[in-house]
Amino acid sequence: MLSGKNVLLGITGGIAAYKTTFLVRLLIKAGAEVKVILTQSASSFVSPLTLSTLSKNPVLMDFVKEEDGSLSWNNHVDLGLWADIFLIAPATANTLSKMATGNCDNLLMATYLSAKCPVFFAPAMDLDMYKHPSTKQSFRQLLSFGNTMIPAETGELASGLSGEGRMAEPENILLFLKRSLAAGLPLNGKKVLITAGPTHEAIDPVRYLGNKSTGTMGFELAKKAADLGAQVFLIAGPTALTVAHHSISLIRVTSAEEMYQAVHQRFATVNIAIGAAAVADYRPKEIAVQKIKKKSDAPLTLALERTKDILADMGKQKVHQYVVGFALESQDGLKNAKIKLQKKNLDAIVLNSLEDSGAGFGSNTNKVTFIDKNLVVKAFNLKAKSEVASDIWAEIIQRIDA
Structure with a gap:
């Protein structure tokens, strides 16, 4: 399902960001082309160099980039058009709120607001944050926009609590994407x-x-x-x-x-x-047990x-x-x-x-x-x-x- 697809992965600042190294590897193994947008806070949890090495593409963090003393910019419109799938994982409560309200204060948000492709988000936060009414409101708003939520899983959280709010495991995110893509295909289920x-x-x-x-x-x-x-x-x-x-x-x-x-x-x-x-x-009606030998110039007849x-x-x-x-x-x-x-x-x-x-x-x-x-x-x-x-x-x- 993902072979040949352009996947734009947005990583935000939560401890679950460390799992994205495994997620990138799985996406690449599935045949996808992967580009990563990293928020500034996310870079405290996962190395841009690691993600760049795994994705085989430069990791994007800022609107403006400096290379060899010259300035250029990361075109959020082009990124949004390039992507076949925009996956935001982990999606923190802060980023979800920005997505729901259109608060555009970084490259990831600007690209999100420009994207023409299906958008998937995988929430990751502590138990009480996940259940907070403002977070639930963000979920409802994003779903009304046509975005697709990859539900959080239940398990041990960074706070030490155990419950709902844990980002879906990379393998489950990949499976969710494949099933979602297959659902719209004409031979799905056949x-x-x-x-x-x-x-x-x-x-x-x-x-x-x-x-x-x-x-x-x-x-x-x-x-x-x-x-x-x-x-x-x-x-x-x-x-x-x-x-x-x-x-x-x-x-x-x-x-x-x-x-x-x-x-x-x-x-x-x-x-x-x-x-x-x-x-x-x-x-042949009969299969010879041994190799058939040539007999002078006599013809061979097969029944x-x-x-x-x-x-x-x-x-x-x-x-x-x-x-x-x-x-x-x-x-x-x-x-x-x-x-x-x-x-x-x-x-x-x-x-x-x-x-x-x-x-x-x-x-x-x-x-x-x-x-x-x-x-x-x-x-x-x-x-x-x-x-x-x-x-x-x-x-x-x-x-x-x-």
Whole structure:
């Protein structure tokens, strides 16, 4: 959820400021770009040098900065526009009051009043301060502005008291941000199954029947689904590709039978299934135990049998699932794709044709046509496969939300 996001972290003068070193590390690890605004009082609790080192950006404290004898200023308007998320943690009672009343007496407050992005604040103060009517009024006022409060936790406080007012732990702040961002995504709460790549059907211990699929299209579809808020099962045949995303479970298989079993185990639990894998239609009827030796110039004959049709099986079993197939055709593409769509009881099919330059296997681009069960056809231009994935998901989301 936070990968590629610009997070502006405002740190105010409370003892909980020491936790922000851990918070910055977690944000960076989650893939965010982090800039820090520190109030003067906060610098007594946490070192600007430490935060600068961890965030890999200069820590901002004043409107005016002096570098090599020259004066310049920290543009609060630019900072507010830069941020995708403005997080104020810890947010002291003093700062909360300023935010609620618009008291602009430092760089953090000026940036807050200029921010166009979602603002989150994590209160931190002693028990009696947290319960004071003026603090409660600040909370109500800030929530009415559309700001989001990360509730304080209960525990031991700096005063020695124990109760509510302790700043949420960095791990919980990160989780709160991720859940808040996911809540507005179109696939939030959805489970998605995607097959990708080729399958390898063994002939003997060293040889197999396979195809030229790299799995790129399926992996891009999985990454886009995760970015849209889905929990993804990515079932991939033999491919050099990998993926690191907390919302993607990568299940590696080799043969069509292994892929069938992996799909069968998970299909009933998902909302959307996309069969993007190039699954072998046939496999050797017998697999040689030892490597097959070449016998002079005599031809080798392999007896083949059909593999299980994974896509057709999903089409038969679907109850609530939206099932999408792929059709790679070399001729009569539209006609054959429509036949496959209806024969396998799919909700939609994505056609890509080997007749189109830049489409198909072994390329970072693709040219597809989306066809739904009502035979509504939408053709797209040649694009990078990451953009194609976005187009396909836009078509699916439009139909499942209809």
